[in-house]
Amino acid sequence: MRLEQSQSSAEEEQGILRVINQLCAALNVNFRAVGISWMGNLGYPTNLPSDQCFLITKGPRRGFVVLPVALLGKLSLDEWKPIVASCIFHQLGPGFRRVWYTAYILYRIAVIGSLALLVFFLFLLRQQIFALVDTVFAMVAIFVLPKLFNYYIIRRLRLKADWKAADTLGRDLFIRTLVKIDGFHILDLEELKRSKRTMWQRRVYPWPTVIERLDNLRMTVTPSSAS
Numbered sequence: 001m002r003l004e005q006s007q008s009s010a011e012e013e014q015g016i017l018r019v020i021n022q023l024c025a026a027l028n029v030n031f032r033a034v035g036i037s038w039m040g041n042l043g044y045p046t047n048l049p050s051d052q053c054f055l056i057t058k059g060p061r062r063g064f065v066v067l068p069v070a071l072l073g074k075l076s077l078d079e080w081k082p083i084v085a086s087c088i089f090h091q092l093g094p095g096f097r098r099v100w101y102t103a104y105i106l107y108r109i110a111v112i113g114s115l116a117l118l119v120f121f122l123f124l125l126r127q128q129i130f131a132l133v134d135t136v137f138a139m140v141a142i143f144v145l146p147k148l149f150n151y152y153i154i155r156r157l158r159l160k161a162d163w164k165a166a167d168t169l170g171r172d173l174f175i176r177t178l179v180k181i182d183g184f185h186i187l188d189l190e191e192l193k194r195s196k197r198t199m200w201q202r203r204v205y206p207w208p209t210v211i212e213r214l215d216n217l218r219m220t221v222t223p224s225s226a227s
Contacts, residue, residue: 015077020065020084027085027168029092031055034063038072041188050186051178051210052158053087070186075177082165082174090161154206159216166217175217182210 013036020033033055041047048054050068065084075083166174182189192209208216 009072012073016065016067016080016084019077019080020088023081023085023088027088027093029088031057031088031092032063033065035061035065037061037064037066038069039066040069047188049192049207050189051083051181051213052207053083055087055091057091068186070184070188071181074184075180078173079177079180082162082169082177085165085169086158086161086174089164090158093161093164155208155212158206158208159213162213162216171217175214178210178214178217182214 016036017033023029024031024033037056039048041050048066048068050070052068054066056062056064056066162174189210192207193211
């Protein structure tokens with residue numbers, strides 16, 4: 001029995017890898033999937049939710065794809081396609097990468113600039129009032145901007161990536177896949193649906209819920225997409 005399960009799992013992984021590489025080739029994306037890491041969700045904001053995947057593009061495990069273990073053996077290869085395609089668009093799509101890069105540069109400028117001004121006001125001009133104001137700005141830049149980025153930009157980009165995947169593979173397939181996943185009542189997805197999330201949490205959750213993804217795909221008007 002264990003041998004059969006192992007063989008079935010290996011066949012599923014090979015099939016998923018073929019799907020990912022075919023999608024990357026079709027979308028003209030420079031990524032080659034070489035292996036799969038199945039990840040469980042322990043309820044932390046940084047954990048991969050059970051309706052998403054992640055491509056490892058740097059480091060010694062470059063080429064591996066992180067998939068939720070809760071979906072192991074539960075989706076057909078066609079049903080994996082929209083999940084993977086959305087991830088490809090979000091991580092490697094030119095328009096999406098441009099937003100990531102621009103936000104990163106602006107964040108660096110805000111942090112470094114505020115710290116430089118703090119040194120200037122406090123030690124060169126010795127203006128404590130200006131230094132105090134700049135300290136507040138620096139605290140906002142360091143602690144609040146990442147929360148804003150995760151809550152308003154990253155989540156919105158993921159929903160736009162869903163639309164790009166739906167445009168490529170068909171909206172009905174994507175909706176059916178998410179409905180099927182929702183029907184499994186996976187613990188972390190159920191907890192996420194019940195939780196009340198704001199940007200003022202200690203760790204802002206950057207993933208939309210499966211219900212938000214479905215509502216997004218069922219919109220009659222396509223949201224503005226990254227180009």
